[in-house]
Amino acid sequence: MSLNLTGTPTGTGTGGDTLNTDLNTQFDMANMVWAATSAALVWIMVPGIGLLYSGLSRKKHALSLLWASIMTAGVVSFQWFWWGYSLVFSHNTRGNGFIGTLEFFGFKDVLGAPSAVSSLPDILFAFFQGMFAMVTGILMVGGACERARLFPMMVFLFLWITIVYCPIACWTWNGEGWLAVLGSLDYAGGGPVHISSGHGALIYALILGKRNDPVAKSGTPKYKPHSVTSVVLGTVFLWFGWFGFNGGSAGNATIRAWVSCVSTNLAAACAALTWMFIDYFRFGRKWTTVGLCSGAIAGLVGITPAAGFVPVWAAVIIGIVTGAGCNFAVDLKSLLHIDDGLDVYALHGVGGAIGSVLTGIFAADYINDSAGSYAAPIDGGWINHHYKQVGYQLAAICATVAWTCVVTAILLLILDRIPFLRLRLRPEEEELGTDGAQIGEFTYEDDEMYIPEPVRSKASAQVPHPGEAIDDKIGAGSNSDEGTSSDQPENPEKVTV
Secondary structure, rough: OOOOOOOOOOOOOOOOOOOOEEEEEHOHHHHHHHHHHHEEEEEEEEHHHHHHHHHHHOHHHHHHHHHHHHHHHHHHHHHHHHHHHHHHOOOOOOOOOOOOOOOOOOHOOOOOOOOOOOOOOOOHHHHHHHHHHHHHHHHHHHHHHHHHHOHHHHHHHHHHHHHHHHHHHHHHHHHOOOOHHHHOOOOOHHHHHHHHHHHHHHHHHHHHHOOOOOOOOOOOOOOOOOHHHHHHHHHHHHHHHHHHHHHHHHHHOOOOOOHHHHHHHHHHHHHHHHHHHHHHHHHOOOHHHHHHHHHHHHHHHHOOOOOOOOHHHHHHHHHHHHHHHHHHHHHHHHHHOOOOOOOHHHHHHHHHHHHHHHHHOOOOOHHHHHHHHHOOOOOOOOHOOOOOOOHHHHHHHHHHHHHHHHHHHHHHHHHHHHHOOOOEHHHHHHHOOOOOOOOOOOOOOOOOOOEEOOOOOOOOOOOOOOOOOHHHOOOOOOOOOOOOOOOOOOOOHHHHH
């Protein structure tokens, strides 16, 4: 039986009845393949950030940051389905472009009608943009490094994406958003992704307070990364995935998408070298691997708002300036006395702001128009003699920073006053490590790591090492005919992992 596809796409709602209408005729298949591939590339960035964060942390907290990346993929995917996509990309907004409606609540009618990017159907655009929300979420929770309770983190993440990220993304990327109408330019997320996550992480770290450091009683705690290998692997995932992050943001498979991919790679390379050379002269004349990786990420952040607007040569300048700026911004945590152990603010908050300003300088109308018939004309930046574009960029930065900092602080302070949503680990839990205290599993098997267990009998049970008799382990703590019974053993019961 063949389908009788004689209907005409409606362009609204679901786009038409799939039983009698071929909704695919509205779209170019190559555009859809590239957007879907890009979405998959962006997804791999989420565990990539987990690997990066895990490598930068101490060993006893390493698994919790890998856990956070997979948790973020779960929580934000559900939030995006539930109402996130609708709040950002509904076809109508409320409050003069402040927030979307619940038109697409629960992905209602999200199928084959043209989306906010007319070259893609709603269902594909929702899939692609959901990955951006996930990346923003995992970046932001990095501010809680090594001291946050995990259930409150999940609750906070769901609310933060709803109340902080969704409005900012709507302002910036929805055609009716007030920053879009004002004229600010943000190609792939300098404001909604990086500035918001960087400042959100900064406030999260501020309200949680400094990590307990038994050695340094004052100042910001500093620890060496426990696994530089994980840092490198996480950076590889990020650099690779960023080709989808920026390349896919064109919304089509045009020359503009390929320009943005080349600019992305070049900015990352120049920033990596810049950071490494600065560290060489600042810190002991060593060619540090962590510095090389940090610089690459700074360059990727800086080029994000600019990639589809600026000439390729401008990516060199953006990479160098962002790499240098973020390198020195790392010192701000000591000046601010805020323990941002993973430098989320320096890399993403500062890097995103630098990239946004440089977008206002180097944006070129001819690069934007390389998208051909898909292009929405722009006036460009300073190189097009459109000097007030930098003012629009600064307005977007200030609005994003103000909304993120104020709303994040209010949200965290409210949650921390709800008894079962206390944000921070207790001192003894922090000393044990988030992995042992909150997860009960570890990145590495270590005989010296213990999980406290409740006492269930008068006998103290301990899991034997290979080759040891179980009776020897249990007999040492059990009652004998010559001993006296006790409701509690002399030592707390523990299980070796």
